[in-house]
Amino acid sequence: MEKKKLTVWESACIITGYGVGGGVMSMPYLTERTGFAVSLVILAIALLASYVLHLMIADLAVKSDGGQIISCLSRFLFRGKGKMALTVLFFVLMALILCTNLAAYISGAGEILTELLPVPGIAAKLLFYVSAAAVVLFGLKAVGVSEKIAVAVIFILIGVLAVASLFAEHRAIALSGTSGRAALAYFGMAMFAMSAFFSIPQAVEGLGGEEGKIKKAVFLGLFNNFVLIIVISACALLASTEVTEVAMVGWSAGIGEWAQIVGGAFTVLAMLTTYWSISLALGSIVQEQTKLDTRVCWILATLPSLMLSLLPLGGFMEFMRLAGGLIAIVVAVMVVPAYRNARNEMSGSLAGRYGTTGVQALIILAYLLMGIGSVVTV
Secondary structure, rough: OOOOOHHHHHHHHHHHHHOOOOHHHHHHHHHHHHHHHHHHHHHHHHHHHHHHHHHHHHHHHOOOOOOOHHHHHHHHOHHHHHHHHHHHHHHHHHHHHHHHHHHHHHHHHHHHHHHHHOHHHHHHHHHHHHHHHHHHHHHHHHHHHHHHHHHHHHHHHHHHHHHHHHHOOOOOOOOOOHHHHHHHHHHHHHHHHHOOHHHHHHHHHHOOOOEEEEEEEHHHHHHEEEEHHHHHHHHHHHHOOOOOOOOOHHHHHHHHHHHHHHHHHHHHHHHHHHHHHHHHHHHHHHHHHHHOHHHHHHEEEHHHHHHOOOOOOOOOHHHHHHHHHHHHHHHHHHHHHHHHHHHHHHOOOOHHHOOOOHHHHHHHHHHHHHHOOOOOOO
C-alpha cells in the first residue's frame, strides 16, 4: 500500500466513517425511550468524553512514531517479562473485536441489499464484501478519498430525507423519558457511535504527525457523527410510522416508498464507510505485528469477517452490542493508563489540559459505563 499524505478533511472522514455505520442508525430507537432533550445532554457528554479519549490515542500514536494502538500499549503500558505475552494477547483480542465489527456490517448490509436487489442473502453479503474490501487494498490515500466522497453523499442523502420529513405526517416527540436503563443504553450507544479508536493512528500517519491538523481532524470526524445523530434522531422521531431499531426502516416508511430506497442506500453506504475504516486499521495492525506482505495482511484483515458473517451467530444488533462492550473494556482498562505513562515519560500532550489525572479518571468511568450500557436491553 503506497503511503500518501491525507488532508485534514480526508482524515476526519476516515474517523467519521468508523462510527457512522451502526451506532448512528440505532440512536433514534434509544432516543424515543430516553427522551429527546435528555438525549441531547447525554450526547454532548459523550462527544466531549470521546474527543478527549481520541486525543489521548493520537498522543500515544505521535509519541510512538506513528505506531498502531498495540505498539503504543506495548511501549507505554506493558512492562517486564510478560510484555511480549501481553502484546500477543492484546493483538489476538483486537483482531477478534475488529473482525466482529466487520462481520456486523457485512451482515447488516446484506440484509438491506436483499431488500433493494433481487439477490439471495449470501450473494448480497459477497457483493458488499467485494465492494468494501477492494478499496482497502489500495491503501490509506484511497480510503481517505473514498471516505471523503462517501461522507459527502451521506450528508446529501440525509438532507433529502430531512427535508422530506418536514412534509410527512408528524408525531409528537417526547422530551424526557422515564427509564434509567434507556438512558444508560443511550449513553453506551452514543459513545460507540463516536468511537473511532483504531482509525486515529491512520489519521496521525496521513497527517504526518502535525498536531494542529490532528486535533482538527479528530474534532471534525467526531462532530460529523454528532450532527448526523441529532438530525437522524429528530427526523426519525418526527416522521417514522414506528421508530425501529435500525432507524431507516421506520423513518423511510413514514415518508414514502421512494424514501425506502434512499434510506437503504444511506444504510449500505454508511456500513461501507465503516468497513473501510475498520479493515484499514486491522490490516495496519496485522502488518505491524506480523511483518507480512501487505496483500497477505489485507486478506487476513478482511476475509475472516466474511466467514464470520456467514455463520449463524446472531443479528446486526447483537454484533454491535458485543463489539461495543469489548471495545469499552479495552479502552477503559488499557488506553488511559498508557496515556498516563506516556504523559509522565515524554513532554507535551495533544490532550493538553484535558489530559489531567482527574479527567483521566472521568474518561475511564465514561467508558466503563459505555461497556455496561452496550449490553443493557430496553
